Amino acid sequence: MSLHDALRRGADHFPGGRAVLSVRMSKGDEVLRKELSGAVSHKLGAMDALAIARLLVEGRTPHCYDYPAFVAQECGGRFVPNDEPEPEASLNPMTKVSRLMRETSDVTTTVIEALSDGVISDNELARIEHEIAEAEEVLRKLRRAARATNAAGKPKSERQHVDLPVLDPMARTPASV
Known part of the structure; x- marks a missing residue:
């Protein structure tokens, strides 16, 4: 496996x-595709790779830890995901629902404004996609909060998901993801 893989x-x-990631990264979908494929004509910068990895970890998507694990292995270390619980307020599903309502309102407003002349321009489409990406992020956080609330009501032996702390090999203390 390579960094790009x-x-x-x-x-x-x-x-x-990738389309949603490209909007979040303010890049074209085709540009991001070429960067992720390792094309000679399109170089993926370290900061962009880190930003992508951060979005993947925040979304807790499948394979979200592949990049950090690869980097840690190449540097002679190891990667262990973070086990620090989120603050109690951020795990409240009701807080996430109210945030979702605001985000879907933003999406609706942006689409209605874009359609006021019966045509959606490229700039309007980019704004719509940006608003949708933000709403999707809130949905992911709502899912995580609902799962955390569900897991909190179960004995530890019945919980499906266990996170492990990230260890900084130099300091030997947990580091943030």
Whole structure:
């Protein structure tokens, strides 16, 4: 597996796929596709790779830890996902529902404004896709909060998902993901 393979696999499993990532990264879908494929004409920068990896980890998508694990292995270390629980307020599904209502309102408003002349321009489409990506992010957080609330009501032995702390090999203390 290569660096590009690790990121591409994660991007393929991101909700909405590479298209949503390209909007979040403010790049064209074709440009991001070429960067993730390792095309000679399109170089993927370290900061872009890190930003993509961060989005994948925040969404807790399948293969979201492939890139961090690959980097850690290449640097002679190992990667262990973070086990620190989120603050209690951020796990409240009702907070996420109210945020979702605001985001879907933003999507609706943007679409209605774009359709006011009966045509959606490229700039309007980009704004619509951006608003939808933000709403999808809130939906992912709502799913995570609902799952956390569900798991909190179960004995530890019945919980399906266990996160492990990320260890900084130099400091030997948990680091943030």
